[in-house]
Amino acid sequence: MHKENSSPKNPQKIGIITNVLKTALSLWLRSQVSQISQLEVEIQASDRQLLSGRISGVSIFANHAIYQGLHLTQILLKAENIRINIGAVLKGQPLRLLETVPVVGELILKEEDLKASLSSELLSTALNDLLLKLLPEHSPNSKPTAWQKISLANQNLVVSGIHTDVTNPTTIEMSLSLELLSPHELQLSQIQIKQGTAMLTEGNQGHYLDLGSDVDIQELTLIPGKLVCRGGIKVNP
Incomplete structure (x- = not known):
């Protein structure tokens, strides 16, 4: 009975945390640029990782972003093993990285940009x-x-x-x-x-x-x- 009662709660609870993290990460990314036309964020993490502030992977796709005056046509980024200030994020505070994060991806710049x-x-x-x-x-x-x-x-x-x-x-x-x-x-x-x-x-x-x-x-x-x-x-x- 204990397993039957707890199993539907965990996905819902973690779904809420994931949504909070997606929102916080999106806000942080938008704060880094002066303009962006499209932004998609996908988070890969287990419940234990999320609750401890560790994210196993993040994928980011963005179109037509402007960073410090640079017009970036298209960006696709992936990062792994990220540590963030999860306690502060869940209290509504801005997301902050706690460690250096290696990021891999693709950047496309059109001539007009x-x-x-x-x-x-x-x-x-x-x-x-x-x-x-x-x-x-x-x-x-x-x-x-x-x-x-x-x-x-x-x-x-x-x-x-x-x-x-x-x-x-x-x-x-x-x-x-x-x-x-x-x-x-x-x-x-x-x-x-x-x-x-x-x-x-x-x-x-x-x-x-x-x-x-x-x-x-x-x-x-x-x-x-x-x-x-x-x-x-x-x-x-």
Whole structure:
């Protein structure tokens, strides 16, 4: 009798906790972005794990999210072995990670979304830092380039904008081939940088970008109109 009475209660109880966690996780994810058009969250966890604040797995699917000015076309993420502040969540407080979480997934960026991201501080600063790395003699005292256009081809990226110096604004165009050298390193080659009609640099010499040990990229594909990235990253509390 005891088993018959308790069995229907557990699924209901855990269903409530799961719904609370889904809501809390959705709210936390939405708090990380300024805009999102679609968000789906799936939680995989046993009753014991949920009640102890451990989640064995979470799957997240999102469309057209904006994170710190970056327009992300589509995101599919999966994470395992997550520890959260379950006691606080059940009291209606915000969800918080208690440990670093390895996340794997896929990110798709369409060309029009990359163009819309050019005004973001994250992308514009990264491109200006890259320009200085590729062209160290480029005047460090001049104003940063205002990037305006970007196009994608087969493993090739072309970005252009307006460079403003003290006297004369000119166009800058940077073209390069981008390949994955290791899970956290990118190799840049076939680099061409033009200012106005003058070619500032041209050659196949290799340059490398280290993205850090928290990054684990397994695939980086540039095709006309789209960038696809698959791999993992560590999300810190």
